[in-house]
Amino acid sequence: MALETEKLLDETGWRLLQELQQNARLSYTELGQRIGLSLPSVAERVRKMEEAGIITGYHAEVNLSKLGMPVQAVIQLQGIGGQSCRNAVSQVCELPEVLECSRVTGSDSIIVRVVATSLDHLAKVIDQLSLTGIPATSIIRAKPMKRHVIPPEILERGASEDDFTA
Numbered sequence: 001m002a003l004e005t006e007k008l009l010d011e012t013g014w015r016l017l018q019e020l021q022q023n024a025r026l027s028y029t030e031l032g033q034r035i036g037l038s039l040p041s042v043a044e045r046v047r048k049m050e051e052a053g054i055i056t057g058y059h060a061e062v063n064l065s066k067l068g069m070p071v072q073a074v075i076q077l078q079g080i081g082g083q084s085c086r087n088a089v090s091q092v093c094e095l096p097e098v099l100e101c102s103r104v105t106g107s108d109s110i111i112v113r114v115v116a117t118s119l120d121h122l123a124k125v126i127d128q129l130s131l132t133g134i135p136a137t138s139i140i141r142a143k144p145m146k147r148h149v150i151p152p153e154i155l156e157r158g159a160s161e162d163d164f165t166a
Helices: 003-008 011-022 028-035 039-051 085-093 119-129 153-159
Strands: 071-078 098-103 110-116 134-140
Touching: 003 039, 011 028, 011 039, 028 039, 071 119, 085 098, 085 110, 110 119, 119 134
Parallel strands: none
Antiparallel strands: 071 110, 071 134, 098 110
16 A cells, blocks of 8 residues: 555544444534544545545445336346457446446456346346347346445454465
8 A cells, every 4th residue: 555545544544444334424523522532633634635546536325126126137248259358348348237347357358237127127228238248147136235335354354364265
């Protein structure tokens, strides 16, 4: 980690990040009360984390079913037909049903998470994606864990291989 990032991610910085990951709508006053900083100190730390690229955005989490899109699926694309992965990703990302797109290693080239209004709609999305590569689809039945707050312990566990011994 760069020295500036290490300074920003001291114990207080991590506590600030964890609070923001749990609720990005907290006011600077509330954040300060929770982690023991003044409003100006919180504002300065958040600004510096944004400038350093640690915090890259703030998002509203929406209930897709309430919006009329109850079907979600993960689709792996293999054999992207001799085109560059960049071109394939560009084509995939043009579809409004695509929520996330990742380039991956292994037998698949691209993995996407899509949303649809029905199984028929999903079939149309799969047909469109099959123009880019060979699709393998898994419908998401439930999401027991919506989002995970990234704690600093991950870095500590990554530095110590002893944590993963059988």
